[in-house]
Amino acid sequence: MLPNCKQMAELASKNLDTPLTGMAWLKRKIHMLMCKHCSRYSDQIKLSSKTVSTLDLDLPINEDVKKNVEKTYQELHCRKDVSQ
């Protein structure tokens, strides 16, 4: 039996992380050939995932954290070689 549209929606996301194989792949493919809504949803969930990967959340930077991290960087990687 072919998956219904709601199951197809979940499979669209699952397929991004663990690509379907064998009969599961074939059943999904057949459903998509017959159902333009699921075919579109599949493309759109992939595009949504890609879009998220390009976005950074606008959380405020704590300036104290930045200063402390910069200080650590200087201590660990910017030390002058005093022997020279």
Add this chain to the structure above:
Amino acid sequence: MTDITALSEEQILEKLLGGNEIVFEQVFNKYHSSMQSVAYAIAGPIIADEVVQEAWVSALKALPKFEGRSSLKSWLIRIVANEAKTRRRKENRSVSLEAIQDSWSTDPRFSENSQWKNPSSQWHGDTPEELLSAEELKNCIEKSMLKLPENQLAALRLRDSGGLSMDELCNILEVSSSNVRVLLHRARDKVLKVIDHFQITGEC
């Protein structure tokens, strides 16, 4: 002035190890927000800053050992996620799975026999760049992501932004692979709905 967008990761690493503070500041500004959102989602907002700071310190110490087997971003995300997980355990805070039981079972987009009743619309754009050319949509998505349940946000950031493997997600979030899949689908589906709504109405 050196601009890291014009450098390969290998070149960035070389400059970081060479003590180039300008490059470090750019690296910090580029990745800090992603790291912060992972810490925020896994360890909670109260200790998120502390977690990110610890993660940066660990990363800076380990920098000479970074072999470039993953991207710099994935490497940093992995470090902050593990730090956040450790802190979450210390604070006795667990990742709640309650939010998985959301409105999916009664989603009005589907009919009673689970066929599409209100499918998504045709979008104007096939790439993130095309979609995000509308600055407003970018803000809408960011706002909607901050409203996601913490576990969904964590899964989304670790996987889609950090590029971590599914096994790593299970390990960090301490949930089964089927639950990780559900978290990811619910989160992506919410982003999809935001984009779809914006495509239809031009509003958040």
